[in-house]
Amino acid sequence: MQTQSTTLTHPKLAVIGGGIGGATAALHIAELGLEVTLIEKGTGLVSGPPICHLHAGGNLYREIDTDQCIELLKQSIDTVRLYPSTINRRPTVITVPYTDGGSPEELYERLITIQKCYSQLVEQDPANKVLGEPNDYYRFYSREELEQLAVKTQPNQPKCVDEWMIPFAKHTDLDALKFPVVAVEEHGWSVFRIAASATLALEQIPNCNLLLNTEVVGVEETQNGWKIEYSNQYGANQIIDVDYLINACGYETGSIDDLAKKPRERLVEFKAAYVTKWDQCNELWPEVIFHGPRGTPNGMAQLTPYPGGIFQLHGMTKDITLFDDGLVASAADSSQPILPLRLKKKIRAGWDEEVVVERSRRAISHMARFIPSYGQAHEFGQPLFGAQQIPGSDDSLRAADVTFEGAHYARIEVVKGSSALEAAIKVVSTWSLFDYQQRSIEELHPVIMSLSDHEVELKASELAEQRGYPNQLACYYGQ
Numbered sequence: 001m002q003t004q005s006t007t008l009t010h011p012k013l014a015v016i017g018g019g020i021g022g023a024t025a026a027l028h029i030a031e032l033g034l035e036v037t038l039i040e041k042g043t044g045l046v047s048g049p050p051i052c053h054l055h056a057g058g059n060l061y062r063e064i065d066t067d068q069c070i071e072l073l074k075q076s077i078d079t080v081r082l083y084p085s086t087i088n089r090r091p092t093v094i095t096v097p098y099t100d101g102g103s104p105e106e107l108y109e110r111l112i113t114i115q116k117c118y119s120q121l122v123e124q125d126p127a128n129k130v131l132g133e134p135n136d137y138y139r140f141y142s143r144e145e146l147e148q149l150a151v152k153t154q155p156n157q158p159k160c161v162d163e164w165m166i167p168f169a170k171h172t173d174l175d176a177l178k179f180p181v182v183a184v185e186e187h188g189w190s191v192f193r194i195a196a197s198a199t200l201a202l203e204q205i206p207n208c209n210l211l212l213n214t215e216v217v218g219v220e221e222t223q224n225g226w227k228i229e230y231s232n233q234y235g236a237n238q239i240i241d242v243d244y245l246i247n248a249c250g251y252e253t254g255s256i257d258d259l260a261k262k263p264r265e266r267l268v269e270f271k272a273a274y275v276t277k278w279d280q281c282n283e284l285w286p287e288v289i290f291h292g293p294r295g296t297p298n299g300m301a302q303l304t305p306y307p308g309g310i311f312q313l314h315g316m317t318k319d320i321t322l323f324d325d326g327l328v329a330s331a332a333d334s335s336q337p338i339l340p341l342r343l344k345k346k347i348r349a350g351w352d353e354e355v356v357v358e359r360s361r362r363a364i365s366h367m368a369r370f371i372p373s374y375g376q377a378h379e380f381g382q383p384l385f386g387a388q389q390i391p392g393s394d395d396s397l398r399a400a401d402v403t404f405e406g407a408h409y410a411r412i413e414v415v416k417g418s419s420a421l422e423a424a425i426k427v428v429s430t431w432s433l434f435d436y437q438q439r440s441i442e443e444l445h446p447v448i449m450s451l452s453d454h455e456v457e458l459k460a461s462e463l464a465e466q467r468g469y470p471n472q473l474a475c476y477y478g479q
Contacts, residue, residue: 010035011433014228014242016216016256018045021412022248023198024082024420025427030208031201031445032434037240038208039230041215044463045202046195048250050273050384051417052304052312053092053287054079054189055398056131057114062102062291063396066110070117071399072418077121079418080130080187081441082448083197085456087130088188090305090478091164092287095172095181097370099298100291104140104178111138111182127440131185140180141165147174154283159479167283171371188287188304189417191384192474196459201448219245219259225408226260244431248412251387254336262405266413267395268337270326270346272385273304274313274360275470278377281309284478290370295322301366303374310380310472315366320359327395339387351382359383382468390415402426 011034015026018040026038055061056076057069080087096104119134131137139161149162150169158164161183202208213233220227225243232238247256251268285305292298299316306312314321328337339347360379368375391400391413400415401423410430412423421441428434442449453476460474 011244011431012225012242013037013244013246013433014039014226014240015246015248016228017247017249017252017412018042018212019048019248019250020046020051020194020417021250021414021420021423022246023195023202025246025248025412025424026208026210027198027201027448028082028421028424028445029428029433030205031447032428033207034433035207036209037211037242038202039211039214039216039228041213043212044195044466045198045212046191047386047467049271049386049388050312051189051191051194052273052384054087054187054418055416056186056418057111057118057137057184061396061398062106064398066113068397068399069110069114072416073114073117074121075399075416075418075422077118077128077130078421078441079189081127082421082445083194084449085197085451085453086190086193088190088306088477090158090188090284090286091161091183092186092289093165093168093181093183094289094291095370096178096291097176097298098178099176099369100178101293102291104180104182107182111184114138125440127442131187136161136185138182138184140182143174143177143179146172146181157479158284164284164286167281167285168288170283171373172288173370173372176370183286186287188477190460190474192460192464192469193456194417195463196456196474197448197451199463200451200455200459201445204447216256216259219256221260221406221408244408244410244433246410246412246427251339251389252336253389253411253413254330254334257335257411260405260409262335262409262411264330264335264403264411265392266330266335266337267390267393268328268339268387269390269395270323270339270343270385270387271314271321272323272359272383273321274356274363274379274383275381275473276311276313276360276364276377277380278309278311278374280373280376281311285311288371290367292316301370303367303371305477306472307475307477308470308472310470311377312384312473313360313363313367315363317362317366320363320366329393343387346385347387351385356382381470384469388415389413404430407431 146169218229302314304312
């Protein structure tokens with residue numbers, strides 16, 4: 001239940017959890033001039049489940065309805081405007097193989113609707129034109145068109161969708177696909193540049209108290225707010241009093257719900273993506289989706305490109321990205337779904353090298369069914385992995401943001417990272433903490449807007465290396 005509270009003169013807020021939801025909420029609140037404490041038990045911000053692209057239209061998810069797709073489009077546009085240094089501008093190619101059972105025509109009506117919505121958003125505010133020209137939001141390709149592109153040489157820097165399609169046309173087994181295929185402007189999104197942007201901005205804002213290596217051990221609701229007890233990096237316990245508490249703990253949101261005595265039904269799903277290197281690659285690829293029935297041996301295969309022949313792979317099978325018992329639900333006595341011990345161990349202690357190699361090679365083989373020469377690729381470091389929460393009981397939910405309990409407690413429950421800013425704005429609006437007066441995203445966030453692309457990339461490379469990943473994952477890719 002959403003309850004609007006009485007406006008306080010100088011409200012104090014706490015955000016527990018420094019993932020994409022919590023970091024974005026703290027950033028937004030701090031940029032508005034409000035006093036906020038961000039508590040994160042890890043060593044840095046935004047280090048949770050793998051983020052690799054915006055869902056600017058949700059076209060990767062055929063199972064969700066068009067309303068969710070439009071919501072994801074709007075949220076993605078706002079996200080690009082808030083985090084301008086985090087986007088890898090290249091298209092995404094969506095295909096339907098014969099092994100899938102679906103039809104390419106199923107995308108037609110949805111794409112027309114999303115394109116129309118994007119065009120309207122740009123008409124309302126030209127600053128929303130962050131995905132290119134609305135008329136160019138998508139393009140279908142016949143087999144004949146791809147065969148013509150396959151004999152061309154890609155320029156060093158592709159400037160149009162046709163040029164991005166050249167390596168796909170050249171290396172993909174077109175006999176395996178139904179036609180047409182579609183290229184859409186769903187761009188890449190760098191998790192390391194998100195982390196860098198949020199960290200650099202929050203460190204500059206004096207009204208944000210950033211507490212890393214700090215774990216919440218207790219919360220107590222008071223008449224007008226909350227007492228929060230936490231253990232700092234030196235093992236000492238401290239207590240702070242705040243007027244409002246935002247639970248943004250990602251897949252561990254239920255653990256704070258339990259402490260706060262605010263029960264909530266939810267799901268948690270563990271997923272992983274695999275970092276691989278294709279040494280023979282000397283072209284710039286788009287992202288590529290080969291659709292397939294989730295959880296089966298023919299599950300969706302996803303190829304996400306980075307500089308230097310580095311590719312992140314998803315394979316929606318239980319022996320690649322998905323895991324047996326990897327989707328778990330909360331129980332009557334706790335709001336926190338419990339993952340199997342072997343998966344919790346991966347989150348806390350990392351992966352055994354043998355498992356990394358085995359699953360990475362399965363991912364490579366899964367992709368090579370459609371791009372035969374990708375079989376030459378090899379594993380290139382630890383997976384990107386984590387668990388994501390899904391509020392409620394519908395595991396197909398993709399557009400979610402925030403829920404409220406009483407006047408002083410909110411949960412940010414994003415399934416996709418692009419929902420984070422909308423969640424933060426809803427928190428501020430519901431609690432009447434700030435009068436937006438129709439000010440733009442850029443006007444409301446002067447600190448993060450002041451960051452240069454160069455300093456964000458430098459910080460992102462530093463974070464990638466600290467976390468044990470190749471710095472190519474932090475670098476700009478595309479136009």
